[in-house]
Amino acid sequence: MEISYKWLQEYIELPELPEVVGKILTGTGLEVEGVEKIDAIPGGLEGVVIGEVLTCSRHPDADKLSLTTVDVGAEQPLPIVCGAPNVAAGQKVIVALVGATLHPSSGEPFQIKKAKIRGAASEGMICAEDEIGLGASHAGIMVLDTDLPNGTPAARYFNLEADYQIAIGLTPNRIDAASHFGTARDLKAVLNRPLTMPSVDGFSVDNQDRTLNVRVDDVVACPRYTGLTISGLTVQESPDWLKQRLLSIGLNPINNVVDVTNFVCHDLGQPLHAFDADKIAGNEIIVQTLPEGTPFVTLDGVERKLTATDLMICDAEKPMCIAGVFGGQNSGVTSHTTSIFLESAYFSPASVRKTAQHHGLKTDASFRFERGTDPNMPVFALKRAALLIQDVAGGVVSSDITDLYPTPIDPFRVQVRYKNIDRLIGIQIDRTEIHRILSALDIEADEVNAESFIAVVPAYRVDVTREADVIEEILRIYGLDNVPLSVHLAADTLSEFPKVDPNQWQSRVGQLLAANGFYEILTLSLTRPAYNDAIRSTLTGADVTLLNPLSEELSVMRQSLLFSSLETLVYNINRRQKDLKTFEFGKIYSQTQSEDGSTKYVEKMRLSLALVGNQEAESWQQKAQSVAYHDLATSVQRVLNLFRIKQIDTQPADPSLFQYGLTYLVNKKPLVSLGLVQPKLAKLVDLKQPVFYADFDWNALLKLANSKSRYEEVPRFPEVRRDLSLVLDKAVTFEQIRRLAHQTERKLLRSINVFDVYEGENLGSGKKSYSVSFTLQDPTQTLTDATIDKTMQRLISGFERELSAVIRK
Structure with a gap:
């Protein structure tokens, strides 16, 4: 909504500048989005003033030019060469000063500059009406009949002073302010100044000749x-x-x-x-x-x-x-x-x-x-x-x-309690000031007593119908800035922002997985009792059973996303879509008994991934290759990397769910389990293909989320790689090697990787060989051979002592 500053001044005295008025209106809740100057005519006659011709004589070298001196209110009169035939001493005229830009009625704008015309100095221009855009006449200069002092801006004489358009972002509830009168009412209340209403006293009916x-x-x-x-x-x-x-x-x-x-x-x-x-x-x-x-x-x-x-x-x-x-x-x-x-x-x-x-x-x-x-x-x-x-x-x-007007619309009557005014505003405002503000807003007070009063709200204030609305009116006129902050205010008092936004993280993970070829699925939370029974040993709570199930097949709430994913895979495989990568965000449900015997229902958010079929479609460049455990592990690692989770421990996954796999732990708590689904579980949904599945504890993942980026200087010194072949008992896992290596060397060891595994008769019964690479780096200096050898010897001694390893030459 646009409001004119000069139009507002017809209702209320406003000596304040338009920008100041804008700030006042914003403080009352009428948010001013901008203040723009509006010229009545192009250029607004800026740099154009009233002058008086003091002297006028013919130019010695031009018959049609006159040499004049003009008083424009400055210390010295200006010499101006004029070509108008009607210029004469004693006239009040319009003068464009040096630097002014004129916008003529026809033609392009031009700027007034100091000049020499036929050898005579000219420091301005005495104007005709077409030269300042006020008419079409060019017969002569404008001669004024005015007592205004010399130097008065011409815009004031012609009543063409610039206006200002105030843009208000009017909220839907403040339709009462959708006019100059309505806006002036708010200014009246906050500035405590009277309004000047337009008079309609002159209205009269002349006759009844055209009555309808x-x-x-x-x-x-x-x-x-x-x-x-x-x-x-x-x-x-x-x-x-x-x-x-x-x-x-x-x-x-x-x-x-x-x-x-x-x-x-x-x-x-x-x-x-x-x-x-x-x-x-x-x-x-x-x-x-x-x-x-x-x-x-x-x-x-x-x-x-x-x-x-x-x-x-x-x-x-x-x-x-x-x-x-x-x-x-x-x-x-x-x-x-x-x-x-x-x-x-x-x-x-x-x-x-x-x-x-x-x-x-x-x-x-x-x-x-x-x-x-x-x-x-x-x-x-x-x-x-x-x-x-x-x-x-x-x-x-x-x-x-x-x-x-058969049924007049009555004003709203709202009971207001002083204690609620004090409570909601946060301070006690003088009762006299409260009633002054309300009266200035045309809200009358009825049935006033020591505890409360009835606010009689005019019908045009359609947004003020409750006690809180009336209190808001008091506060916005009193001024939110006039309510002091508490002396006990702390930084966390002002606002609390969630450190982790679950929706934002869900979107980020979804985009990551979709970018890596996964399709999101959304499945029912209702499931078959047989599915929960099949994994009962892994569950910590009882089933949530529906009181009025639609069918036996949908009579309990799921306790795992596994079977929802498997059913989706079967549905697509039966339609010849055999190579699938899916993910799902969903809740699982259970119930437990509290110590007092009451039932507690539990909802947990999970994220599941499922892979089946081939990694890529078969082509002339390569043969089809089935998905493997490490394809799933790579996707799981991408999710963990997004959360910047690096320090994890592992343990074998629950064999009730997985034929083989791992559970990743952070701070000794399970975060995600992944591996090859037990075939007997897949058969429950008639799925015969191997399925790799991962199950994230989403809430635990969010607790580890770190939205802050960390930066490190690019290492200035090179890293070094050394390899070892370790003959170990088959029961020893690579995780044990990795953990022991980091415990033994905490400063220089950057990473450890297994690049070959060998089992054979020549190693002996119950033995296997790991070929492991170690990456070493010192951020402060180049590693010497002596330091490297010393570090590797320390690692070898640890493997031999703790894991009974034999180093292959």
Whole structure:
């Protein structure tokens, strides 16, 4: 919403600069999004002042030029060469100073510079009206009749001082401020200054020669309808003041009658509509609904099919306007109009909103009506508009005011307790100040006592219907900045932001997996009891059983995502989609008994991955290769890397679930289990192919999430690799080797990797050989052979002592 600074000044004294006014409005809740300077004409006559010609003589070298000295309020008069035939000493003239940019009525803008004309110095320009964009005449310079002092800006003389457009991001609940009057009401309250309302005392009815019969059939959709006729007017271009007012808020002038209705809408917040009275059939206005599907052509030339709930303004024969939304093509004001019926009404917000949304029409009128206008404004706005129309278009008021208002809308009555004001605001505001603020907001106090009072809220404040709303009104005018912060305030008092956003992490992991060829699945939480029974030994709680299951197959809540994934794989494999990689975020459910015998229901979030079939489709470049454990392990590691989890321990996965696999632990707590699903579990869903499956404890994963990035300097010294072949008992795992190596060498050992495993008769019964590489690096210096040998010997001794390893040469 745009507000004009100069327009506001007609309602309230505003010595403050526009930017300051913007800050005040923002403090009251009317957030100002920007303040833009609006020049009345291009350039705004900046650098153009009133001057007085002190001397004038002919130029010695040019018959048509004059040498003048001009007083422009400076210390010294300016020498100016002038070519106008009517320049003379003693004249008050318009002077463009050096540096001013002029925007002539025709041609390109140009800047005034110091010059020498035929050898004479000239430090300015005495202007004609076309040279400053105020007319077309170039017959001579403008000669003024004014007592204004020399140096006065010309914009002030011509009443062309710059305006400022204040853009307010109006929230839907503050429709009461959708006008200059409404905005001024807030300034009145916060600045404690009086408002100057436009006078309608001059309104009078001249005759009853054009009285119309008005009938409202739907008083629910139209609680109040007012109107009058004006005859003998002339539709023409609006005067400059009216056009400037509309242009200052971004509206294009149309004609004097329509411009007045738009002006009043943005002045008082009351939309109006003018009908050509000669086009009203039967001398009758009927406010009613029409049958479903009735065609109606609106002002934009579009034929629309009306609904049975669209409220229409009709005459005796036809619809003329969609009430509160848009006018009709054949009833509006044109250049031939001489008489009008001027409408000012209060329409039901729900009715207007429904109609505007159905037809996709958003107008200044519907914007206000659908949020709730002031039901007590129509008559005042009607008189205001009638006086303005008579001023700019002539004519006489040719009917009494019709005012159909069968059931007046009462103000809201809200009980307010002083203790709640103090509690919600956080401080105790003086009771006198509370009532001053409310009175300034037109909220009366009734039944006042020591504990409470009844706030009588005017009907135009549709957003103030509860005690908290009234308290909010007090606070926004008192000023949130005037409420001191607590002396015990700490940084964490102001706001608490979640360290880990589960939704954000779920999105990041999903994107990672999708980028690596996985498809997300979403499955039912209901499952077969046999599935939970098959993994009962791994479960810690009892089943959650439905009291009224749809079927035996869906009678319990799942305790694992495993069978949901397996069923999805079977469904796709049966449709010849055999190479699959899936993931699922889902909950599992169980119940436990508390010590007091009550039942506690538990929900846990899990993440599952499943692989089946081939890694890639078969092609001429390579043969198909089945997925393997390490394909799954790589994907699991990518997820852990995303969370920056590096320090993990491992143990064999639960054999009830996996034929083989590992469980990763962090701080001795299980984080994820992965491996080859036991064939007997796969057979429960008729799946015959090997399936690799991983099950993450999602909540545990989130607790380890670290959103902070860590940076390290690129190592300046090279790393070194050394290899060992270790003959060990078959029972010894690589994890034991890795753990022992890091325990033995904590400073230089960067990584350890197994690159070959060998088993054979020549090693002896129950033996195997690991070929292991060790990467060593010192961030402070280059490793010497002596240091490397010493480190490797320490590792060898540890393997021989702890694992009974034999080093192969």
